[in-house]
Amino acid sequence: MQGNTVLRILFVGDSRDLPPDMADYIGDFDGQLQVVADGNSAIAAVATSDFDVVVVAPALPDITPATVLGQIRTLRPATSRIALIENEHSQRTPPARIIGVAHRFLPMPLAPEVLLDAVSSLEELREMLGDARLRTAIGRIEKLPSPPHLYLSLMHALEEDEDSNAADIAKLIAADPAIAAKVLQLCNSAFFSNGRTVSDLRGAVTRLGIATLRDLVLASEVFAVQSLSGAERQALQRRALIASRLAAKMLPQSSAELGATAALLADIGLLLPGMRNERTESAGDDDLRPGHAEAGGYLLGLWGLPMPIIEAVAFQLRPQRSSTRSFWVTGAVHVATALVNGTPVDEQYLSRVGVLPRLQGWRELAEELAGHAASDA
Structure with missing residues (x-):
C-alpha cells in the first residue's frame, strides 16, 4: 500500500459468510473492514464514504449482487469490485449479469488469505499505474471485455492436476463450441499447423502442445468482442499472434510462456472504448483520453493476471x-510489438540492457513469422 494510506474494504452480505478472524487478518495488513448486510445499505455506504474494494456475497436479502455492483460502478468508478461465487459454481463462467460489473471473482467459502491476495494484487496495480484518471475511466466503462474464463479454467485445471491429459483439456474447450471452432480454425492455419491438418480438439492438444493451445484459447476469447469489425478483429488477432510467437522466442524457456501471453494481450487496451491508440495518436494538451497500453495493463490487473504480464503490457x-533492469518480459514485448506494428524500437534501452546486437536477428524472425501469417490471409 502507498505511504500510510489505510486500505478500506466493504463486505456486503451475511457476516456469517466471513471467517471469524477476517477483520483481524485485514487489520494486520493495515486495512479496515466494514460489513453491511444488504445491497441498499452498501449503496448508502459507498455514496457517503470512499472504499478501495467492495466484496459482494452471492445472495443478498433485498437486491441482486449485479445491481449493487452496477450502482457502485456509477457512484465510485475507481473502486475495485469483487463478486463471490458459490464454490460449486467456481469453475463455471459466472452469470453474464455479474461479468459486466465485477472486476474479480473469488470462491465461497472465502478464506482470508485468498481475499488478501486479491486485494494486495489490486493495490500493487494501483501503485504501478497510479493515474486516478485512468482508474476512473476504466471503472466507468459499462461493459468491459469479460475475463477469459475458459483460459482461466484451463490454467486452473493444469495447476490442480499437472497430469491432465489431452482428453481432459479437450473436454474443457469443447464446453464452448464457438471457442472450440475458432481454436480448430486457428490451429489449422499455416501459422500453427506446419502443413498438418488437425481435425479434432484432442488432436489439437496433442499436436500443438499445452502452451500454444492456451494462447489460441486466450486469443479466441479476448478478440471475440463485437466492438470491432470482422476485418479489424482479424488484423488485431493476427498481429497479436505474431508478436506472441516472436516474444516467446526472445526469452529463455523459463520465461517464454509469460512473454507469449503478455505479447498476445499487449493491445487489449484498444478494445476499450475511449482509449487513445498510443502508436498512432499523440497525446495533446487537451486530450484527456488514457493511453491504450496502461489501460490494457490495468484491465489485466483487474482480471488477476500475473504482475510481469501486467507490467509488460502497461x-x-x-x-x-x-522494475526489472535486465531484458525480460517487458523488453521482449516492447520489441515484438514494435516490429509487428512497424513502430520504432527503443535502441537506447536495448543497448542499456545489453541485447542491441540481437535486434537484426529478431527483425528477420518477425518477417518470417509475418510471412507465415500472410499465407493464411
Missing part, C-alpha cells in the same frame, strides 16, 4: 519504466 512502449 510499459510496452516505455520499457525503461520496467
Whole structure:
C-alpha cells in the first residue's frame, strides 16, 4: 500500500459468510473492514464514504449482487469490485449479469488469505499505474471485455492436476463450441499447423502442445468482442499472434510462456472504448483520453493476471519504466510489438540492457513469422 494510506474494504452480505478472524487478518495488513448486510445499505455506504474494494456475497436479502455492483460502478468508478461465487459454481463462467460489473471473482467459502491476495494484487496495480484518471475511466466503462474464463479454467485445471491429459483439456474447450471452432480454425492455419491438418480438439492438444493451445484459447476469447469489425478483429488477432510467437522466442524457456501471453494481450487496451491508440495518436494538451497500453495493463490487473504480464503490457512502449533492469518480459514485448506494428524500437534501452546486437536477428524472425501469417490471409 502507498505511504500510510489505510486500505478500506466493504463486505456486503451475511457476516456469517466471513471467517471469524477476517477483520483481524485485514487489520494486520493495515486495512479496515466494514460489513453491511444488504445491497441498499452498501449503496448508502459507498455514496457517503470512499472504499478501495467492495466484496459482494452471492445472495443478498433485498437486491441482486449485479445491481449493487452496477450502482457502485456509477457512484465510485475507481473502486475495485469483487463478486463471490458459490464454490460449486467456481469453475463455471459466472452469470453474464455479474461479468459486466465485477472486476474479480473469488470462491465461497472465502478464506482470508485468498481475499488478501486479491486485494494486495489490486493495490500493487494501483501503485504501478497510479493515474486516478485512468482508474476512473476504466471503472466507468459499462461493459468491459469479460475475463477469459475458459483460459482461466484451463490454467486452473493444469495447476490442480499437472497430469491432465489431452482428453481432459479437450473436454474443457469443447464446453464452448464457438471457442472450440475458432481454436480448430486457428490451429489449422499455416501459422500453427506446419502443413498438418488437425481435425479434432484432442488432436489439437496433442499436436500443438499445452502452451500454444492456451494462447489460441486466450486469443479466441479476448478478440471475440463485437466492438470491432470482422476485418479489424482479424488484423488485431493476427498481429497479436505474431508478436506472441516472436516474444516467446526472445526469452529463455523459463520465461517464454509469460512473454507469449503478455505479447498476445499487449493491445487489449484498444478494445476499450475511449482509449487513445498510443502508436498512432499523440497525446495533446487537451486530450484527456488514457493511453491504450496502461489501460490494457490495468484491465489485466483487474482480471488477476500475473504482475510481469501486467507490467509488460502497461510499459510496452516505455520499457525503461520496467522494475526489472535486465531484458525480460517487458523488453521482449516492447520489441515484438514494435516490429509487428512497424513502430520504432527503443535502441537506447536495448543497448542499456545489453541485447542491441540481437535486434537484426529478431527483425528477420518477425518477417518470417509475418510471412507465415500472410499465407493464411
